Amino acid sequence: MDLGLVFLAIFALFYPPLGAKGLPSNGLSYGYYQKTCPQVEKIVRDSMNAFSSANPNTTAAILRLVFHDCQVGGCDGSVLLNIKDPQHQAEMDSPKNFGITNREVIDDIKSKIETACPQRVSCADILVLAARDAVAIAGGPTINVPLGRRDTTVAHSRQEADVGLPRNEVNLTKAIQVFSQEVSITLEETAAILGAHTLGVTHCDGLMERLYQNSTVLPPGSEAEFVKYLKKVCPEGGQGRFTTTLNLDPTPRTFDNKYYVNGLNGHGLIALDAEMARDPRSVNIFKKFASDQDAFFKVFSSAFVKITTLGVLTGDKGVIRKKCSVL
Incomplete structure (x- = not known):
């Protein structure tokens, strides 16, 4: 199974303003779900621990997944969509997404969160939290990430992915x-x-x-x-x-x-x-x-916090999808 190039990805086309010391000034905040879904981080962490125990390759796959999401149209959950339209070549049809795996992990986590907090937590935020936890589970740092992203209402195209995802040989x-x-x-x-x-x-x-x-x-x-x-x-x-x-x-x-x-x-x-x-x-x-x-x-x-705040949708932009793979 290809866990691919975990990084060569951050050359996105959309860059939001950043506040002092790289903190987002775009509607995200720390503790965003404290009142609306206080258990969200525990649900994501427990799920990622379970998936990683069953398949240790999960951590690398999810870390790559978040970078690929953020580089095509911003961190909006677009990479999670399954588009089966013969008239529309979707983001995942790009050869530059070859080897992307484990997207179903995010759908599974989303279903658990929907049971606890219906229509509160975006797929984009779940993916960022899962990637954050992947790093920690694999032995890396525990990263405090701002939340409040919303999901795209438009499926990005193969062409956007072909342009947004860089060649392997960036110098x-x-x-x-x-x-x-x-x-x-x-x-x-x-x-x-x-x-x-x-x-x-x-x-x-x-x-x-x-x-x-x-x-x-x-x-x-x-x-x-x-x-x-x-x-x-x-x-x-x-x-x-x-x-x-x-x-x-x-x-x-x-x-x-x-x-x-x-x-x-x-x-x-x-x-x-x-x-x-x-x-x-x-x-x-x-x-x-x-x-x-x-x-x-x-x-x-x-750097992880900066990258995962690229091109986010917040406030009245975007939606909270019920299922991450479906618009």
Whole structure:
């Protein structure tokens, strides 16, 4: 099962204003459901614990899912929709959503919440809470997230996903441009969000451009040898392009700082992972996170809150869907 590229996603087309220190100024708030559904966070947490115990891959899948939701039209629950209209190619029809799994987890959690608090909690908020809990369950930080998102009333199209979801081979210069200028995310926060690659796997298909179309000449050493190894595992034109998977870091079910250690050792799997581990602009951040996991957790938490407030619908915009997979 593909848990895919957990991160390469945050280049959304819609960016809301952010308040001081990255706190949302767009209608979200902490403790939003305190009066209307005070048990919502416990229901999500208990459900995620159960799903993760049954299938440890759930944590990476849900973390990837929230990033893919937020990058196409904003964090509005659109990625959860099942659209079966032959006249409409939906968001999930995009090849860039290849390997997206576990969407039914959110529908299951939603049904439990509907029993306790009918028509109170949005699918978009449930997905953010589930992703937050996925990080904690896998050993990462417990993140306090603002709530109050509402769900989209329009199914986003394949074309929107094709445009909104970036190519696998985004480079550092482009990442810095998008994050710093358009999303108010610092270079340190960019490096921290990339640390989401501490969970899950990717298919060989996600490495083809790096391995066979990248003009970067690597000096002799561990990274060059690692690329040779990857080419053996993922040969150009090989039959396993969409079936062979590789761990994103040595501990793919644990949210830790091994991703940074791995990158500094020349074993960054995705092109941007490898580039940031050697680029003078970011290598010291990688070294900091590799030696100080708490520092990584702190910065990741800040960036997670910023990203999951992108393009949200609040107030009288959007709806509260009864079932997350149905408009």
